[in-house]
Amino acid sequence: MTRFRWFLWGVVAVAAGLFGLFAYQLTQPKDEFIESAMIGQSIPAFALRAAVPDRPGLSSEDLADGKAKLVNIFASWCIPCRAEAAQLEVLRESGAEIVGIAIRDRPEDVSAFLQVYGNPFTRIGADDISEVQLSLGSSGVPETFVVDGNGVITYQHIGDIRPEHVRTILYQLREAGA
Numbered sequence: 001m002t003r004f005r006w007f008l009w010g011v012v013a014v015a016a017g018l019f020g021l022f023a024y025q026l027t028q029p030k031d032e033f034i035e036s037a038m039i040g041q042s043i044p045a046f047a048l049r050a051a052v053p054d055r056p057g058l059s060s061e062d063l064a065d066g067k068a069k070l071v072n073i074f075a076s077w078c079i080p081c082r083a084e085a086a087q088l089e090v091l092r093e094s095g096a097e098i099v100g101i102a103i104r105d106r107p108e109d110v111s112a113f114l115q116v117y118g119n120p121f122t123r124i125g126a127d128d129i130s131e132v133q134l135s136l137g138s139s140g141v142p143e144t145f146v147v148d149g150n151g152v153i154t155y156q157h158i159g160d161i162r163p164e165h166v167r168t169i170l171y172q173l174r175e176a177g178a
Contacts, residue, residue, distance in 0.1 A: 048125025
């Protein structure tokens with residue numbers, strides 16, 4: 001009976017230790033910042049056809065023309081992309097040049113999306129199989145990259161752009177040489 005009692009106390013001690021460890025972790029601040037492996041790297045070479053008839057396509061050469069830009073990865077079927085549309089317009093009105101990459105989308109759906117939510121893009125490339133998206137290290141939509149005039153990624157914003165993010169993105173764009 002003594003051996004069984006020691007075993008029970010051991011189980012209770014391990015459970016209490018795990019409970020304490022979990023409780024401690026819950027009290028620590030959440031780190032929402034994800035460090036991108038692409039920061040400081042050149043945009044991979046690509047050339048995408050136009051996603052809509054009224055805007056030219058997008059290539060890596062367009063991103064190395066001497067002017068910093070925002071590259072927004074979006075899709076017409078993406079709910080958070082709809083939510084960030086107003087912020088993209090604010091960024092455009094603040095002087096940001098924004099180019100888009102439409103992910104796994106049909107031209108008519110992209111056109112309808114832009115008709116409803118606005119079109120802040122100077123160029124929109126169609127990434128039909130997410131090849132460019134994945135080469136940029138993007139795992140979802142929406143995502144926005146700041147690219148300097150030499151085609152080097154200087155900042156990555158994961159998720160939809162909210163009003164509280166606009167100031168940071170404009171700052172990052174200015175730092176990149178816009």
